[in-house]
Amino acid sequence: QKxxxxxxxxxxxPEGAIASLNCTYSDRGSQSFFWYRQxxxxxxxxxxxxxxxxxxxxxxxxxxxxxxxxxxSLLIRDSQPSDSATYLCAVNTGGxxxxxxxxxxxxxxx
Amino acid sequence: NAGVxxxxxxxxxxxxxxxxxxxxxxxNHNYMYWYRQDPGMGLKLIYYxxxxxxxxxxxxxxxxxxxxxTTEDFxxxxxxAAPSQTSVYFCASSYGxxxxxxxxxxxxxxxxxxxxxx
Numbered sequence: 001q002k003x004x005x006x007x008x009x010x011x012x013x014p015e016g017a018i019a020s021l022n023c024t025y026s027d028r029g030s031q032s033f034f035w036y037r038q039x040x041x042x043x044x045x046x047x048x049x050x051x052x053x054x055x056x057x058x059x060x061x062x063x064x065x066x067x068x069x070x071x072x073s074l075l076i077r078d079s080q081p082s083d084s085a086t087y088l089c090a091v092n093t094g095g096x097x098x099x100x101x102x103x104x105x106x107x108x109x110x
Numbered sequence: 111n112a113g114v115x116x117x118x119x120x121x122x123x124x125x126x127x128x129x130x131x132x133x134x135x136x137x138n139h140n141y142m143y144w145y146r147q148d149p150g151m152g153l154k155l156i157y158y159x160x161x162x163x164x165x166x167x168x169x170x171x172x173x174x175x176x177x178x179x180t181t182e183d184f185x186x187x188x189x190x191a192a193p194s195q196t197s198v199y200f201c202a203s204s205y206g207x208x209x210x211x212x213x214x215x216x217x218x219x220x221x222x223x224x225x226x227x228x
Contacts, residue, residue, distance in 0.1 A: 088153070090217075096160060100153040
């Protein structure tokens, strides 16, 4: 059973702090990795994707991938209350096959 | 460019009734998907399609059927609704492998259909 594991949270951080969200996956053949944000009652929307080991930055967001440890993370710098949402980690194991984690709820306190 | 659209937004069914959830995308994506999301849970894949005329089962297909007669449309049929099918249903689409690096399986989601079976 191929799995994607996330801490369900909630993760609570003060405004302006760095929020760190983590994800592990079981399939070593996984090829691409995605972070989606889902506001309550809304559909998931893509924040970032990453393919290669290391860091990838986009504005306040940094995705980090370590394939040897089967670990992917998302850092949110200067967290804002508007970042409060559930963050879904998704792992593509080839072709159509993308597996979603259950998500981590993030609260940013003003 | 509307992206992925779904209808209806909300629906209440009685046990044993049937209905079709509609999904349309205007991005010329090859791949389309149906997921269900139960409260506090992740997305579970019901069915997917890699192109018109081609569909296959996902993780939780029982009680559902799909068809894909055009690139744009991917309806989900519920037959003999049961309370266990109470959920939020999301349709998604993606370019698939032909989209090139960076685009493969980046999924674009519709707004969802909230279904209650009583």
